[in-house]
């Protein structure tokens with residue numbers, strides 16, 4: 001493996017305790033330990049994080065952008081899953 | 096898929112292209128795995144690569160002054176700024192890679208002189224005041240260019256630009272503060288600041304690229320919503336911002352034609368020497384050779400570090416296959432589990 005084949009890692013940063021990790025970007029590194037160090041230097045230079053995850057990009061399984069409509073369609077015709085679907089008489093409180 | 100009629104491919108492409116155009120028109124972002132026209136992809140790779148190269152080549156003129164910074168405060172600031180520029184390069188190389196071009200390929204093209212970087216970095220930093228002039232004018236021009244790119248139609252590029260723009264504002268302010276200190280200092284310091292501004296002003300205006308009627312890529316980039324404003328528009332915006340800032344600095348801008356145009360509501364400015372721009376672009380600027388040589392040398396001299404990291408990773412992987420974990424790895428593993436919990 002030369003540096004040209006260093007795997008790509010996705011970087012997730014937790015900005016504050018109590019919040020979830022969010023995707024910050026990606027980087028190349030030979031192993032997880034180096035990926036973590038590089039992620040700290042690259043994505044948290046201004047205290048943007050209290051915790052960092054690195055995940056090999058190759059390990060991510062993603063839905064296909066081509067079927068983005070059909071794939072998510074089952075949720076589109078179910079407005080009754082939202083609270084705003086229901087009509088409640090005026091004056092009823094705490095509901 | 097295999098039973099498609101021979102012309103189905105082109106019909107498919109037309110449908111995809113229509114969907115792509117609709118998404119761009121609706122201000123949706125295009126993401127890496129979406130279909131996109133080949134020319135859109137090529138244009139983005141060219142622009143993002145050039146942008147990434149500019150960030151890392153741009154480290155050189157300023158790094159030139161790190162060891163000679165006049166105080167520890169200024170030294171720490173300059174180091175942080177140069178490190179930021181390295182980071183900007185990395186964000187942008189990552190964005191370019193999402194388009195299917197590897198980072199090594201891009202670096203090879205830079206080192207071979209087949210891809211460009213911003214010609215501003217082919218000018219030398221002759222005095223300490225140049226560090227201030229670069230921060231104020233060069234980073235300032237970059238910000239003017241980059242803020243609209245935060246809304247670029249290509250998602251990864253736009254996201255990289257958001258991150259970069261947040262970091263750039265410190266770059267510009269430290270430069271301005273540095274120039275202000277010199278301008279208010281001794282006569283010699285004031286003169287040094289003025290000289291730096293005199294030398295960096297015109298090249299900064301050239302950073303926006305050739306005039307609109309000569310700009311090769313502009314119209315298509317605007318149609319694709321990669322670009323939002325024309326070169327001349329952005330250049331004018333920059334001039335309008337800089338004139339009052341120069342006044343507050345107590346420095347002048349080296350243009351006798353610079354006057355307020357009441358009718359247009361903008362500052363009018365003198366003609367730009369586009370011959371100089373083309374010469375520098377062609378490789379005949381004061382530092383073209385030095386910059387690319389230093390880049391190649393840095394890449395070659397850093398090879399052993401990359402090789403060592405690769406060898407270490409291979410050794411660690413081998414060890415963990417045999418059930419041995421280095422104490423340091425255990426520690427890292429523990430922290431991670433804690434985070435997940």
Ligand SMILES: [Fe+2]
Nearest residue numbers: 150179180183
């Ligand atoms: Fe930058």
Ligand SMILES: [Fe+2]
Nearest residue numbers: 180234263266
């Ligand atoms: Fe900068």
